[in-house]
Amino acid sequence: MKKTFLxxxxxxxxxxxxxxxxxxxxxIETPAFSPVASQGTVKALIHSQVEGLGxxxxxxxxxxxxxxxxxxxxxxxxxxxxxxxxxxxxISDSGGFQIYSLSPLVKVSSEGVKFxxxxxxxxxxxxxxxxxxxxxxxxxxxxxxxxxxxxxxxPKAKMKEAVKMxxxxxxxxxxxxxxxxxxxLLWGISQGSVFWELRRESIEDLLEIGFxxxxxxxxxxxxxxxxxLEALEKADALLPKNKPRYLMGMGYIxxxxxxxxxxxxxxxxxxxxxxxxxxxLFTHQGKIVIKNQKYAQDRRPVDEGCGCYTCQNFSRAYLxxxxxxxxxxxxxxxxxxxxxxxxxxFQKIRQSIQSNSYKEFxxxxxxxxxxxxx
Ligand SMILES: [Zn+2]
Numbered sequence: 001m002k003k004t005f006l007x008x009x010x011x012x013x014x015x016x017x018x019x020x021x022x023x024x025x026x027x028i029e030t031p032a033f034s035p036v037a038s039q040g041t042v043k044a045l046i047h048s049q050v051e052g053l054g055x056x057x058x059x060x061x062x063x064x065x066x067x068x069x070x071x072x073x074x075x076x077x078x079x080x081x082x083x084x085x086x087x088x089x090x091i092s093d094s095g096g097f098q099i100y101s102l103s104p105l106v107k108v109s110s111e112g113v114k115f116x117x118x119x120x121x122x123x124x125x126x127x128x129x130x131x132x133x134x135x136x137x138x139x140x141x142x143x144x145x146x147x148x149x150x151x152x153x154x155p156k157a158k159m160k161e162a163v164k165m166x167x168x169x170x171x172x173x174x175x176x177x178x179x180x181x182x183x184x185l186l187w188g189i190s191q192g193s194v195f196w197e198l199r200r201e202s203i204e205d206l207l208e209i210g211f212x213x214x215x216x217x218x219x220x221x222x223x224x225x226x227x228x229l230e231a232l233e234k235a236d237a238l239l240p241k242n243k244p245r246y247l248m249g250m251g252y253i254x255x256x257x258x259x260x261x262x263x264x265x266x267x268x269x270x271x272x273x274x275x276x277x278x279x280x281l282f283t284h285q286g287k288i289v290i291k292n293q294k295y296a297q298d299r300r301p302v303d304e305g306c307g308c309y310t311c312q313n314f315s316r317a318y319l320x321x322x323x324x325x326x327x328x329x330x331x332x333x334x335x336x337x338x339x340x341x342x343x344x345x346f347q348k349i350r351q352s353i354q355s356n357s358y359k360e361f362x363x364x365x366x367x368x369x370x371x372x373x374x
Contacts, residue, residue, distance in 0.1 A: 037050075147169065190216055203235060216247050
């Protein structure tokens with residue numbers, strides 16, 4: 001297997017580390033946050049803004065792109081990078097989560113998963129091999145295996161079945177991936193929720209098969225925080241240090257800080273972008289709900305110390321006005337701020353690990369973001 005990950009600094013008081021993921025379209029510095037661009041765009045922004053905010057990778061969704069515009073269109077354009085004109089790294093979700101969460105009538109067998117398109121009800125059958133083929137056609141830098149996702153809480157017996165299926169599919173995904181040489185990377189997804197014996201079995205199966213990176217799926221979906229932390233700690237001890245770890249869909253800064261401490265390298269979440277569009281802005285003094293009347297005459301920027309374009313130029317009063325008038329610009333300016341907030345924190349996380357002061361930084365940030373906005 002090719003070497004695609006390099007640890008560049010290790011925190012001496014925790015498992016936090018910085019690293020570099022080498023992809024066909026460039027390097028991703030870790031710990032990394034990938035903005036979500038399910039349909040090939042970070043909602044409300046153009047790519048130059050996303051790049052300008054410091055995003056080194058975006059996450060597209062195989063399920064959505066497979067349904068629309070369809071693989072033919074993207075293949076004819078020369079792949080996803082050319083089709084959407086984003087020259088930097090792209091990771092694609094296998095679509096597993098979307099299949100189980102958006103589709104009615106999902107039927108899972110060892111052969112694959114049958115589901116109805118959430119658009120028009122068409123029945124679709126996908127094998128794990130098909131999902132590899134889809135991502136090969138997309139040409140994404142990092143491909144994810146098809147997994148069997150269950151909501152929280154799910155009975156242990158059912159979860160055990162899901163883990164077995166996920167391992168079987170991971171093995172078949174790897175075999176399909178190996179049939180043709182490619183510079184793309186393939187990461188495996190573990191399941192098992194917070195049942196440690198199941199999670200361990202899932203991770204051990206993936207390690208035996210061998211992947212370029214290892215994802216923890218099915219977490220951050222309502223399980224108790226203490227269980228999540230325990231799972232992360234045990235996974236940290238089990239996973240090899242020389243491969244990147246991805247905690248899928250985890251978006252609260254609090255949780256991200258804990259996960260980084262347990263050696264997680266890669267994150268994605270819709271939280272900053274989705275919240276921006278619904279008018280919730282993150283600041284170092286807590287959240288701001290911009291529609292609130294109390295901001296109507298507030299001349300201050302969203303976040304006093306923030307260097308983003310939005311905070312450098314506009315007041316809370318103006319942002320509230322745009323939001324209330326449902327102006328498109330509201331989504332743009334809010335997204336710029338929220339994404340800057342996230343990517344700036346990741347930049348600082350990396351700096352603090354490099355200067356061996358991650359724990360201090362974590363405590364400092366935790367006390368800051370807990371304070372309420374007055
Ligand atoms: Zn800002």
